[in-house]
Amino acid sequence: MARKRSATTNGSSPYAIRVDAKTIQRLKNHSGDLSSAVLQQLDSSLSWYRQLRPDDRSALGLMAQKGISSFINWLQRPTTSLKWVLTDIFGSAPAEMTRAISLQNALQLIRTVVDVVETKVPELVGEADGALLRDAVLRYSREVAFAAADVYARAAESRGAWDSRLEALVVDAVLRDEPEHELRSRAAAVGFGATDNIAVVIGGIDPQANSAQLAEIRRFASGYASDILLGSHGDRLILLAGGIEEPNTFFLRVGELFGPGPVVYGPMVDSLARTPTSAQAALAALDACKAWPGAPRPVAAADLLPERAMNGDEVAKRELEELIYQPLVAATNGLLETLSTYLDLGHSLEATARELFVHANTVRYRLRRVCDLTGWDPLVPREAFVLQTGLVVGRLLATDPNPA
Incomplete structure (x- = not known):
């Protein structure tokens, strides 16, 4: 028996082994x-x-x-x-x-x-x-x-393609605010086990992004949170993160991963069942973000409460009323009157003092109390705008016989 080495056709090896x-x-x-x-x-x-x-x-x-x-x-x-x-x-x-x-x-x-x-x-x-x-x-x-x-x-x-589809279904379930048991079931299927420090980040997606780039985004974001899910909706990239260790660092670094345009993040929540709250806030903020061209990137949904309220977001209106108007109405020492006068008179301490027949230092003291009470400083132009919007919204809701 001999071994023949010869070129062959029909897919056979060029070094074919011949056995009798x-x-x-x-x-x-x-x-x-x-x-x-x-x-x-x-x-x-x-x-x-x-x-x-x-x-x-x-x-x-x-x-x-x-x-x-x-x-x-x-x-x-x-x-x-x-x-x-x-x-x-x-x-x-x-x-x-x-x-x-x-x-x-x-x-x-x-x-x-x-x-x-x-x-x-x-x-x-x-x-x-x-x-x-x-x-x-x-x-x-x-x-x-x-x-x-x-x-x-x-x-x-x-498996990678199937996992991506499951992941997208979980993100979609969060955006659609599906029942808690379905949300938990979908999250468990993709191994999302975080139970606290959960938030949703939304921004633009690079038109050239492929699966490898999305995998790199997931890998990078995983360095700052225990669980990461990604989903794309049209030209938007939605990132769901759980177990966020250092929120400020996380949001800042993750904001760099998105494509052109604004990037917003919803409030941190302490359970998967409340994650839709973060997602809805982020979506509303992204829609309203064009009204604030100078918004930082990324920006918190809470920082866009005035724009969201003007854009018809009922949740933002209620937050403004609860965080600004109601505390000032319940406060003493004329805080509501002082803030209203200060805003109406062009942010002038002296004019406000003359209008209220008090010393300018009294006005400063009351405005500091407004800041302590609400978290927004009337002496900062952007925060004064938030406070003014809160007063307007609060007054409208207070006189609305059928509030939403």
Whole structure:
């Protein structure tokens, strides 16, 4: 018997191994013995194989037997077609195999089969033919290893696409404010387990962004929060983060990941059930952000309360009333009157003092009390605007017979 090295066609190897028909027939006659030896070796040498469920063990054993049968068929017509190896050995089993064992285990299985065949072939066909067949086994096992790697690569891509779809469904459920039990179920499916310090960040998405870039965003954001989910809605990128350790640093750094345009983040919430509150605030803020061209990037939804209220956001109106108007109405020492006069008279301390017949220092004291009470400083132009909007909204709601 001789080894012929010649160029071939129809997908055969340019270094084809030629084995005579009698040798191939002897291998076919002993294929059952080879299969039994392989199964015994798998069970004795691979501890993870013994721990598999019976149906998984049976499926992998059947795959190993197919490998031996396919090797014998390959000897009759050697080929390097990866597609042929995939179909002949793995058939419809790739999904089962990738669920049952890792790629490392799959390669260990292939190595075990090769070792057994290399050892047994000389005993079955004689030492002279055995040397040639060992060479054939090595070449064929290389094709099987490449095929297995391809199977796992395809499975990883499929899982990645499926995980992305699940992730998008969770983000969509948050935006749509779905019932709590459904939200928890969807979040659990993608491994989102954060129970506190949860917030939603929304901004533009780079038109050229692909899955690899989104994965990089997720990796970067994960350095500042324990759980990260991403979803895209049209030209918007929605990031849901949980377990945020340092909020100020997190929002600042994450804001750099978004595409052109404003980036806003909703309030931090302490449970997954309240996450839609953060999302709705962020969405309303993003819609209203164009009314404040000088807004920082990123900007908190709470910093856009005036613009949100003017844009029809009822939640923002109620917050302004509760945070500004009601506390000032309940306060003593004329805080509401002083603030109103100060705002009406163009932010002039002296004019306010004359109008109220008090000293300018009294006006300063009362305005400091307004800041202590509401959190906004009337002496800062932007914060004075927030306070003025709060007074307007509070008065409208106070006189509305049917408040929303």
